[in-house]
Amino acid sequence: MNARSVATKILTQVIKNKRSLSECLDLSSLTDSRERALAQELCYGVLRWLPRLQAILKVLVKKKFRNKDIDIEVLLLIGLYQHIYLRIPPHAATSATVEVTKLLKKTWATSLVNAVLRNFQRQQIDIDHLAHPEWILEYLKKDWPTQWQDIAKANNTHPPFSLRVNSRVMSRDAYMKYLQQAEIITDTEYGITLSKAVDVQSLPGFAQGWVSVQDGAAQFAAELLDVPNGARVLDACAAPGGKSAHLLEKYEIDTLIALDSQANRVKLLTESLQRLQFNNAQIHCADAAKPESWWDGKAFDRILLDAPCSGSGVIRRHPDIKYLRQKNDIMKLAAQQKRLLEALWPLLKNGGKLLYVTCSIFAEENYLQIQDFLNTHLDAEDSKLAVNWGHEQPIGRQILPGESQLDGFYYACLSKTL
Numbered sequence: 001m002n003a004r005s006v007a008t009k010i011l012t013q014v015i016k017n018k019r020s021l022s023e024c025l026d027l028s029s030l031t032d033s034r035e036r037a038l039a040q041e042l043c044y045g046v047l048r049w050l051p052r053l054q055a056i057l058k059v060l061v062k063k064k065f066r067n068k069d070i071d072i073e074v075l076l077l078i079g080l081y082q083h084i085y086l087r088i089p090p091h092a093a094t095s096a097t098v099e100v101t102k103l104l105k106k107t108w109a110t111s112l113v114n115a116v117l118r119n120f121q122r123q124q125i126d127i128d129h130l131a132h133p134e135w136i137l138e139y140l141k142k143d144w145p146t147q148w149q150d151i152a153k154a155n156n157t158h159p160p161f162s163l164r165v166n167s168r169v170m171s172r173d174a175y176m177k178y179l180q181q182a183e184i185i186t187d188t189e190y191g192i193t194l195s196k197a198v199d200v201q202s203l204p205g206f207a208q209g210w211v212s213v214q215d216g217a218a219q220f221a222a223e224l225l226d227v228p229n230g231a232r233v234l235d236a237c238a239a240p241g242g243k244s245a246h247l248l249e250k251y252e253i254d255t256l257i258a259l260d261s262q263a264n265r266v267k268l269l270t271e272s273l274q275r276l277q278f279n280n281a282q283i284h285c286a287d288a289a290k291p292e293s294w295w296d297g298k299a300f301d302r303i304l305l306d307a308p309c310s311g312s313g314v315i316r317r318h319p320d321i322k323y324l325r326q327k328n329d330i331m332k333l334a335a336q337q338k339r340l341l342e343a344l345w346p347l348l349k350n351g352g353k354l355l356y357v358t359c360s361i362f363a364e365e366n367y368l369q370i371q372d373f374l375n376t377h378l379d380a381e382d383s384k385l386a387v388n389w390g391h392e393q394p395i396g397r398q399i400l401p402g403e404s405q406l407d408g409f410y411y412a413c414l415s416k417t418l
Contacts, residue, residue, distance in 0.1 A: 003035040005100045012071045027039055094117040130156075131156055154400070163193075227253060233301065234259070238258035238283075240268040259284050301349055304354075313361045334365055354414045381414065390409075
């Protein structure tokens, strides 16, 4: 096995079976760190530019691939990606890609792959493409008419690698010294932003809970929730645990209940909090919208609802979203968000606050969702966010992908009136 063959198998699962990249990204068969890095680059890169690569391939190969040969189509996409985006000599990229046909036991495709990639070298076909499905571009144009092109371009960039230092253990400045000693060059904006991604196990003190990987935009949640000492707090959709941990780091919380509806994600949540040495959270595998299955009847002072969403604000971090997400998903997700808001609001104390968060940039999931909720709940009011980042919306604030190196996030805070 090598980087290209492993990437071919992973991407075939994503493209053919519509599975998420994070679920399929198993690089354990590659023992060489350089091969692992190349395989990861190929997987993320092909998905980041998939519509453009597919458009170029259609010019080069007129006949549609049979379902059982999607892996050869994927291999050609990998070959094109190397030619266009990586600094690998063209003859080396072609030769190494052709060799994969033998590893896939499809030697009939050897001459095809060789001919297609050499043909591309000769013609240098280029298609000016923003590399997004048309329906996503339609949403961007509608919701962000003056910024939509910048958003599309930002979605096609590599995301930063951002950290949050566990303030219970040490200060950010102290941790910076450990990074410098480890010769990991850093740039600080929010928390710590590394100049390039690294294996988390190589981070000083990662296993001991000194630090967590979390984008700067996600780090705003704990501050905005403004938790009083001794509070009872609910993190309704908590996995993988970054925001729960940040709340426990920042505040003196009496009770934190953290939920997620999927067992595999609850495992990640549990492991994250254990690594950071927070063993006092109450973790449940449960649907937050069905309180009867997990709630003990005691109201909450604060509720964090990091709602399931399209992920349209984190496409640069999860490029498979462009391929896996469909237009009709937005309406379904908006309905799920509404269901969660309706179920959780009665659990909040009078005078309490609910922070609504998504990593979406679509208005339907964000301020329009909250606007509709306020129109139908007389005991809810918009608690204005006194911050200067992002874009002010009719309700809440929106960060767009790439701004100040941040992911795209939406925040709104609702207060329950007495």
